[in-house]
Amino acid sequence: MTTPTSCAYCQQRATQLCAGCRSVVYCSREHQKEHWKRGHKRECKCYEVTSNELLGRHLRATRDIRMGEQIMCEAPLVVGPKVAATPLCLGCHRNLLAPQKPAMTFYKCSSCSWPMCSKECEKSPFHLDECRLMAASNFQSKINYNPADPEGKESAYCVIMLLRCMQLKRSNPEAFARLAALEDHLKERIETPLYQVLRANLITFIKTVLGQRDWPELEILRIAAILDTNAFEVRQNGERRKVRAIFPGGAMIAHDCVPNLRHRFDDNMRIIFLAKRPIPKGAILSISYTQPLRSTVQRRVHLKQVKCFDCACERCSDPTELGTFAGAHLCGKCKVGKVISQNPLENAANWHCQLCNVKKSAREVLTQDARLQQEIESLDKTTPVHLEEFIQGHRIDLHDTNTHILQAKYALTQLYGTAPGYAMDELSEESLKRKVDLCEELLQISNLFDGGWSIFRGNLLIDLEEALVAQALRLQLASECESKLKRAEELLEEIKNIMKHEPEEMQQMLAERQQILNAAMAPFSVGVE
Numbered sequence: 001m002t003t004p005t006s007c008a009y010c011q012q013r014a015t016q017l018c019a020g021c022r023s024v025v026y027c028s029r030e031h032q033k034e035h036w037k038r039g040h041k042r043e044c045k046c047y048e049v050t051s052n053e054l055l056g057r058h059l060r061a062t063r064d065i066r067m068g069e070q071i072m073c074e075a076p077l078v079v080g081p082k083v084a085a086t087p088l089c090l091g092c093h094r095n096l097l098a099p100q101k102p103a104m105t106f107y108k109c110s111s112c113s114w115p116m117c118s119k120e121c122e123k124s125p126f127h128l129d130e131c132r133l134m135a136a137s138n139f140q141s142k143i144n145y146n147p148a149d150p151e152g153k154e155s156a157y158c159v160i161m162l163l164r165c166m167q168l169k170r171s172n173p174e175a176f177a178r179l180a181a182l183e184d185h186l187k188e189r190i191e192t193p194l195y196q197v198l199r200a201n202l203i204t205f206i207k208t209v210l211g212q213r214d215w216p217e218l219e220i221l222r223i224a225a226i227l228d229t230n231a232f233e234v235r236q237n238g239e240r241r242k243v244r245a246i247f248p249g250g251a252m253i254a255h256d257c258v259p260n261l262r263h264r265f266d267d268n269m270r271i272i273f274l275a276k277r278p279i280p281k282g283a284i285l286s287i288s289y290t291q292p293l294r295s296t297v298q299r300r301v302h303l304k305q306v307k308c309f310d311c312a313c314e315r316c317s318d319p320t321e322l323g324t325f326a327g328a329h330l331c332g333k334c335k336v337g338k339v340i341s342q343n344p345l346e347n348a349a350n351w352h353c354q355l356c357n358v359k360k361s362a363r364e365v366l367t368q369d370a371r372l373q374q375e376i377e378s379l380d381k382t383t384p385v386h387l388e389e390f391i392q393g394h395r396i397d398l399h400d401t402n403t404h405i406l407q408a409k410y411a412l413t414q415l416y417g418t419a420p421g422y423a424m425d426e427l428s429e430e431s432l433k434r435k436v437d438l439c440e441e442l443l444q445i446s447n448l449f450d451g452g453w454s455i456f457r458g459n460l461l462i463d464l465e466e467a468l469v470a471q472a473l474r475l476q477l478a479s480e481c482e483s484k485l486k487r488a489e490e491l492l493e494e495i496k497n498i499m500k501h502e503p504e505e506m507q508q509m510l511a512e513r514q515q516i517l518n519a520a521m522a523p524f525s526v527g528v529e
C-alpha cells in the first residue's frame, strides 16, 4: 500500500502518518483531531473483519503490527454472572464478602431479594430491568450466605445473563441486533445433555415463573448458545470480580493454540487486546480459547465441547507439538521412545511408539490421560511435596515435557517461594535452585506455546527474577553475585515491558522489585567501595 500524500482533512500536502491505521496522513495535529471527531475514530483500525470456510468471520491485520501494540479496546455489550457463581452483587458485580455477625445474612435487594452489596447497588442500571421483571412476577431469590460453604457456587445465577440479553431487545434494539448477529452453534448444542437440562429447567422458569411466554423457546436457547460461544470471562482480582461479558468486536477473534494476541480488562470492564509478538500484515489475529500447557488431545476435546469446532492449527497438526511431545507418553515396551498419535487431527487415530512402533488405541491413551489429569487435579497443592512426588512417581511413564508433568512444574514454580514453610527466605539452596531450573525450563516451553509478551511468560520471568536475586544474595563471591543480579536486572526490564499495561497492583509490585534489586546492586555501583 502506498502512503497517501494529502491531508485526510483538508487535502493539502501532508506527511504526518496516523499511528493507528497508518493509512491516512495529516498536515497538522489540529486537522488530525478534527478528522478523528468527524469519523476516523470508527475507521482507524489495524485489522479488518473477513471470513473463510474454516474459521467463519475473523480478524486479519491490515498492516504490520508491533509487539506490545494495543489493537482494540471495547466496552462490554452485556455483563453478568457466570452460569454458576459464588454469591455476587448484581449491581457492581463484586463477589460478596461474608456478612458480619450477628446477622450472618447478605444484604438483599428490597424488591427482588437477590443478594447485593447495599442499597446503592440496588439502583445500578445493570440490575433495574431484571429487578422489575422479578418483582412483577413475585419471584424472590432464595440465595443466602452459607457459612459451611462460603465459596459455594449458586446455579440460580444462570438466568441473569440470559434475561439481560433478552431485555436488550426492547431497551436497546441496536445492541440486541449486534448480539443476535453472533455465532451460536445451536444445531450442535441443542441435543447435548446440558441443553436438554436448560430446556427442562431454565426455559420453563423464564417462560412460566417470569412470565416471558412470548419468547419462543428456540430464541432463548439461541441466546444461551451465543453466550456459550462468545462470552469472555472478565476477571478483576483486585476488584473481587469474576463475571462474563459479550464484546461483539472481540468475539470476532479466532482461536489459535499459539495465539498472537493477549487481552486484559481495564477498570471499566473494557477489553483491551495487545499484540504479544510482531504480527505481519495479512496475518490472522488470534487468542487462545484454551490452556497452553494442555496436550493436543485435551485442547481439541475441550474446544470441540465448548466452542464446537475441530482445531487444526499448526500446533494441533504436529504430532510432536512443536517438538515438545506434550501429549506423548513414554513407551511401556522400549521405555525410551515416545508414543505419539499417527494423526493428531483425527481423534480416533491409533498412537505408536516412535522407536519400537508399538501401537496403542486412541481410547487407551484418552483413558490414561483422563486418569492422570484426575490424579494431578486431586493432589494437595498447598505445598510442593505432593507435586514433586507426582513427578518422581511418573518417571517411567511420563517424560520431562509431558502435559501432566508441565502442569505440575508450573504449579511448583508458584509454590516455591510462597507456600507455607517455603517462603523465599526459608527455601533451602536445593529448593531455590529447583525453582530457578523450573522457571528456565518452562520459559523454553512458553517460547513455543505462548511466547513474546504473554502474561504466562511475564509471570514466569517475575518468579525467575525473584529467585535469582534471592540466590545472588546468598553468594559469597562478589563477581558471581553481581553477574546473577545483572541477569535479574535484564529480566526486570523485560518484565516491565510485558506488564506495562497491567493494573496498578502489578506496577506497584514491579516498583518494589526494582527497589529490592537496586539495594542488592548498590555495593556494585561505581564509586561504592
Ligand SMILES: C[S@@+](CC[C@H](N)C(=O)[O-])C[C@H]1O[C@@H](n2cnc3c(N)ncnc32)[C@H](O)[C@@H]1O
Pocket: 054, 055, 056, 057, 058, 182, 183, 185, 229, 230, 251, 252, 253, 254, 255, 256, 307, 308, 309, 310, 311, 312, 313
Ligand atoms: C467467538 S466465535 C469467533 C467468530 C466466529 N467465527 C463468527 O463467525 O462469528 C468462535 C467460533 O469461531 C469459530 N472458530 C474460531 N477459531 C477457530 C479455529 N481456529 N478453527 C475453526 N473454527 C474457529 C468456531 O466456530 C467458534 O465456535
